[in-house]
Amino acid sequence: MPGLIECVPNFSEGRREEVVDEIVRAVASIDGVTVLDHTSDVTHNRSVITFAGSAQPVVRAATAAVGRALELIDMEQHTGAHPRIGAVDVIPFVPLGTTRIEECVDLARRFGEQIAARFDLPVYLYGEAALRPERRRLAAVRRGQYEAIRDEIATEAHRAPDFGPARVHPRGGAVAVGARKPLIAFNINLRTDDLGLAIKIANAIRESSGGMPAVQAMGILLENPGMPRMAQVSTNLVDWERTGIAAVVNEVRRLAREAGTDIDHCELIGLAPTGALLEVTANALRLADFSADQALELRLARDR
Amino acid sequence: MPGLIECVPNFSEGRREEVVDEIVRAVASIDGVTVLDHTSDVTHNRSVITFAGSAQPVVRAATAAVGRALELIDMEQHTGAHPRIGAVDVIPFVPLGTTRIEECVDLARRFGEQIAARFDLPVYLYGEAALRPERRRLAAVRRGQYEAIRDEIATEAHRAPDFGPARVHPRGGAVAVGARKPLIAFNINLRTDDLGLAIKIANAIRESSGGMPAVQAMGILLENPGMPRMAQVSTNLVDWERTGIAAVVNEVRRLAREAGTDIDHCELIGLAPTGALLEVTANALRLADFSADQALELRLARDR
Numbered sequence: 001m002p003g004l005i006e007c008v009p010n011f012s013e014g015r016r017e018e019v020v021d022e023i024v025r026a027v028a029s030i031d032g033v034t035v036l037d038h039t040s041d042v043t044h045n046r047s048v049i050t051f052a053g054s055a056q057p058v059v060r061a062a063t064a065a066v067g068r069a070l071e072l073i074d075m076e077q078h079t080g081a082h083p084r085i086g087a088v089d090v091i092p093f094v095p096l097g098t099t100r101i102e103e104c105v106d107l108a109r110r111f112g113e114q115i116a117a118r119f120d121l122p123v124y125l126y127g128e129a130a131l132r133p134e135r136r137r138l139a140a141v142r143r144g145q146y147e148a149i150r151d152e153i154a155t156e157a158h159r160a161p162d163f164g165p166a167r168v169h170p171r172g173g174a175v176a177v178g179a180r181k182p183l184i185a186f187n188i189n190l191r192t193d194d195l196g197l198a199i200k201i202a203n204a205i206r207e208s209s210g211g212m213p214a215v216q217a218m219g220i221l222l223e224n225p226g227m228p229r230m231a232q233v234s235t236n237l238v239d240w241e242r243t244g245i246a247a248v249v250n251e252v253r254r255l256a257r258e259a260g261t262d263i264d265h266c267e268l269i270g271l272a273p274t275g276a277l278l279e280v281t282a283n284a285l286r287l288a289d290f291s292a293d294q295a296l297e298l299r300l301a302r303d304r
Numbered sequence: 305m306p307g308l309i310e311c312v313p314n315f316s317e318g319r320r321e322e323v324v325d326e327i328v329r330a331v332a333s334i335d336g337v338t339v340l341d342h343t344s345d346v347t348h349n350r351s352v353i354t355f356a357g358s359a360q361p362v363v364r365a366a367t368a369a370v371g372r373a374l375e376l377i378d379m380e381q382h383t384g385a386h387p388r389i390g391a392v393d394v395i396p397f398v399p400l401g402t403t404r405i406e407e408c409v410d411l412a413r414r415f416g417e418q419i420a421a422r423f424d425l426p427v428y429l430y431g432e433a434a435l436r437p438e439r440r441r442l443a444a445v446r447r448g449q450y451e452a453i454r455d456e457i458a459t460e461a462h463r464a465p466d467f468g469p470a471r472v473h474p475r476g477g478a479v480a481v482g483a484r485k486p487l488i489a490f491n492i493n494l495r496t497d498d499l500g501l502a503i504k505i506a507n508a509i510r511e512s513s514g515g516m517p518a519v520q521a522m523g524i525l526l527e528n529p530g531m532p533r534m535a536q537v538s539t540n541l542v543d544w545e546r547t548g549i550a551a552v553v554n555e556v557r558r559l560a561r562e563a564g565t566d567i568d569h570c571e572l573i574g575l576a577p578t579g580a581l582l583e584v585t586a587n588a589l590r591l592a593d594f595s596a597d598q599a600l601e602l603r604l605a606r607d608r
Contacts, residue, residue, distance in 0.1 A: 004601070004604065006600070034604055036600075036603065036604070052600075052604055096600055096601060096604070097601050182600070189592075245589070246588075249589060263590070264590070265589075265590040265591065265592050266589040266590060266591050266592070267591065267592050267593070268591055268594060268598055270598070271598050271599070271600045271603060272598060272599065272600060273599075273600050273601070274578065274582075274599040274600060274601045274602055277582055277585045277598075277599055278578075278581055278582070278585070280584075280585040280588055280589060281581045281582070281584040281585050281588070283588075284550075284584055284585070284587075284588035285549070285553060285569075285570040285572075285584060286567070286568070286569040286570060287569065287570050287571065287572055288493075288569050288570070288571050289571070290572060294572055294574065294575050294576060294581075295575070295576065295577075295578040295581055296310070296340075296356075296400055296486070296575045296576060296577050296578060297308070297400060297401050297577070297578045297601075297602055297605055298578055298601055298602075299340065299575060300308065300338055300340070300356055300400070300605075301601055301604075301605045
């Protein structure tokens, strides 16, 4: 698996199943690409497809998906709860395995330039691929959404796209193309129903309130029928090489014990990089000189 | 990676580097095979090559290796400390990823029959692939070594090979072909130099003295220049799905603490199945509903 890359495009369609299916089919039809997941949200009227492969097939699949979405989705007809700027709203490229983020930055920029030319579509680069520092945060690119970009792109300098025309695509609007590290969605369930404690711990660990780098967190109360109520620290680890699962769990355990309770169990939501999981192994066993290369299937995947 | 299989042939040559290199080259020249490792031991006069791939390339590479070894190694000239019955002494097939042991049993039997016919070589099936229960243990097949088989194969019924002629190959002797599960070599270093304690713990956990299933263990004393002496429980886990790393470490920790000491750190020697390492992650985090499929690169490897 040389240069394995994940792509997670978000589309402004979550209600017409047949449209989503068509776009998924366009991705899956490309040789060398694996569709890992796709989910649709009716309230948001939005879908997310997760697929992976090496650079060339991934670019080919993303291009096919954009083409199909521009045919099938009309932004002038779109409503939904989630902020969006186009039929294909956002296309992040994510490094997997031994791929470096720099490769995804390069890929995002080349891909952005290509689709801008091919589909006559304004492209904004965001995340690690941003060319303007103020566009690193996706929320900044999306401010005012499709409607504001449509109305201001020709006249407001700060709306000028990085590639493509200074007018929105007649049906598809605009698109944000970027690169980011893989995200781990990880929940820690406490042996208590004290929501206040979960919120307090979330505040203590999250970067935005001065906690651990690259950690997002919030406290919530799980109320499932037939189950005891349980306070949860729900986290996103946006750069596990800076702050990994083990570090977060150790800190949450320490804070929970300080408050006289403990972690009950944890949940990993969706997929996570194998390296991030093996780091927990190495930490738990205090493994000397451990390398993820010692995991047989990973080593093989790398060498093939 | 459909039906990924590892093959770990042992050759009766550990001194003439150029011979080992030739055999490694024969393996590596087969498309679809990855050579993961090869090591030679001068005292044992023996080499081990580890390679992997799907069934067809692995069989092709193992056949090429046998052919080369029969040309280059003469058992009538071989001496060494390690028991051996032939130029290619033993060829185990090991299931990786989602491959089942039964597939390796089938493969070993078909492969054994093929090389017996092709090279006019007596083949004994051992391990999970054994056709006679008394041949499950490799030591039983190897009793008396090359010289005893050479002298008794035509006349002693219990020496009759499973495939091939009732006489040894003029240069290559005989070969044991088998199937086994992947083996994990795992050491647990204690915070003490009390060798007696390491031996006591090893005795308590190993299957042969009534301990944990599929665990081999011994106590040793590490004496490295410039390092404090340290007692070690050195283990082989021969079926991690029966007894995994976490179970062994938890038990050793319990016994060490009972004796007033603790585990200092652990060492994983060589490669281990990723699933066995992720089981430690799941155990350490008490992960609810975890599946090794949530490890991104593994999931991808499975689907490609």
